Amino acid sequence: MPIESLLLFTAGLLGGILNSIAGGGTFITFPALLIAGVPPISANATNTFAVSAGYISGTWALRQELSAHKKALPGIIFISLAGGLAGAWLLLQTPEQLFRQAIPWLLLFATLLFIYGENINRFFAWLDMKHRHASVIAKGLSVLMLLSVTTYGGFFNAGLGIVILSYLSLAGYSNINEMNGIKLLISSVVSLIAVVIFMLDDVIAWYEGSIVLLGSLAGGYLAAHYSRSLSQTHVRIIVIIISVLITTYYFYQHYL
Secondary structure (H helix, E strand, C coil): CCCCHHHHHHHHHHHHHHHHHHCHHHCCCCCHHCCCCCCCCCHHHHHHHHHHHHHHHHHHHCHHHHHHHHHHHHHHHHHHHHHHHHHHHHHCCCCHHHHHHHHHHHHHHHHHHHHHHHHHHHHHHHCCCCCCCCHHHHHHCHHHHHHHHHHHHHCCCCHHHHHHHHHHHHHHCCHHEEEEEHHHHHHHHHHHHHHHHHCCCCCCCHHHHHHHHHHHHHHHHHHHHHHHHCHHHHHHHHHHHHHHHHHHHHHHHHHC
């Protein structure tokens, strides 16, 4: 197996494990695609393709939790389609050099989301409980918020799950299992419509993406069997260290 293929498969394997346990797999898979020589915009599009299978399988696994929100799902799916489409279109309109310069900032944003995501979600849950008017405003702006969240997901997938959970907290959802189901559904819809747009524009590196995808599926399978013996706290610390190091590297590479 060529060294680049081994790198991509290993990145997919580790990314799949991280996504299944604590999230943050994109911090492994996206840089690996760049190292393998995939241009930045194509690497971003390819990464979206590679992680989409995990979103879909997760949505299917939580289909029972989704059934409690049957009436809301068509609207959520429609807005997710619109946002994913807009985000993917914006990515394809972005000049390669501009996107290359934006990579450190996008990784920094995703890193901060990963580190402070739980605090952000708790804050929105507190805001929803304590401030009745804030809740009303949140519900009135929920369509715009979801559209913004999904547009971000279509443009850059990293940290999408945390952003969605924050939106769901502000929108009044409280059952974590149901929230995870809706999160995965939104992520699936956003990723699928984005992949379709990327396919039409021929920016997906299919060979590299398929290797990452296979590694990710293997990683998710392994995590499902051994996750009980792994400390989520320790894995989370490892992801934070990796994300900070990778973000620092890209800031150094582009600005120093």
